Amino acid sequence: xxxxxxxxLKQIKxxxxxxxxxxxxxxxxxxxxxxxYFTTVNRGDIKGWxxxxxxxxxxxxxxxxxxxVIYNGDEFLSVKLSPxxxxxxxxxxxxxxxxxxxxxxINIVLxxxxxxxxxxxxxxxxxxxxxxxx
Amino acid sequence: xxxxxxxxLKQIKxxxxxxxxxxxxxxxxxxxxxxxYFTTVNRGDIKGWxxxxxxxxxxxxxxxxxxxVIYNGDEFLSVKLSPxxxxxxxxxxxxxxxxxxxxxxINIVLxxxxxxxxxxxxxxxxxxxxxxxx
Numbered sequence: 001x002x003x004x005x006x007x008x009l010k011q012i013k014x015x016x017x018x019x020x021x022x023x024x025x026x027x028x029x030x031x032x033x034x035x036x037y038f039t040t041v042n043r044g045d046i047k048g049w050x051x052x053x054x055x056x057x058x059x060x061x062x063x064x065x066x067x068x069v070i071y072n073g074d075e076f077l078s079v080k081l082s083p084x085x086x087x088x089x090x091x092x093x094x095x096x097x098x099x100x101x102x103x104x105x106i107n108i109v110l111x112x113x114x115x116x117x118x119x120x121x122x123x124x125x126x127x128x129x130x131x132x133x134x
Numbered sequence: 135x136x137x138x139x140x141x142x143l144k145q146i147k148x149x150x151x152x153x154x155x156x157x158x159x160x161x162x163x164x165x166x167x168x169x170x171y172f173t174t175v176n177r178g179d180i181k182g183w184x185x186x187x188x189x190x191x192x193x194x195x196x197x198x199x200x201x202x203v204i205y206n207g208d209e210f211l212s213v214k215l216s217p218x219x220x221x222x223x224x225x226x227x228x229x230x231x232x233x234x235x236x237x238x239x240i241n242i243v244l245x246x247x248x249x250x251x252x253x254x255x256x257x258x259x260x261x262x263x264x265x266x267x268x
Contacts, residue, residue: 014181016181017173017174017176019173019174020171020173022171025167026250033167035156038154039153045150045151062242063197116159
């Protein structure tokens with residue numbers, strides 16, 4: 001799907017506690033820094049649908065496992081991210097619908113966003129308004 | 135202590151999973167974006183001492199509890215951060231010695247760093263080389 005990028009991330013082992021890369025200024029997919037925040041999603045709960053019109057999202061699942069579903073108005077793409085099984089960064093450019101579901105016991109997602117939060121640049125739909133077989 | 139800043143962070147409650155602020159471009163303490171990465175530290179383990187000569191650290195503990203000790207060559211400052219008991223961002227400007235210990239079961243720290251990782255801009259000492267009563 002266009003406007004989407006999946007980038008494998010390094011984990012650096014350390015006996016006192018590992019290091020997990022997230023994003024560097026020089027990485028492809030980096031589109032400027034506006035804000036970093038965490039979103040959590042309970043196991044079985046689904047957040048969405050949301051569509052940003054300006055913000056580029058860079059999403060990293062640092063704990064648990066999260067299934068992201070992206071809809072471009074034509075087709076769906078689903079990807080499951082987790083530090084243990086599939087540690088990648090998901091870059092989502094504007095104008096895609098996104099929803100995500102918690103699969104692990106505790107699920108924590110970092111969004112490194114290209115602009116600061118602005119409720120006026122995002123559209124929301126109820127989950128039922130875009131039909132997807134979760 | 136100069137060169138240190140503690141900034142309370144918002145947690146936005148949500149029945150499907152809370153949102154945790156970390157840092158915005160317009161926040162005091164923000165000194166440019168170079169890289170974001172996670173470091174973990176096992177319960178009871180201590181990482182340090184490390185002193186950056188250029189990087190400004192912006193540290194957020196998103197899981198567990200971590201005790202940070204900062205040494206300016208003259209005095210020590212200790213602060214315990216956690217999402218449950220003390221959710222604040224710790225900004226550390228260059229030229230301070232830093233060590234940190236894991237207190238929770240799983241401890242995850244986000245560092246939003248002002249420059250990309252560069253081993254040449256950091257000094258390291260063994261824990262025993264700066265005497266502190268942990």
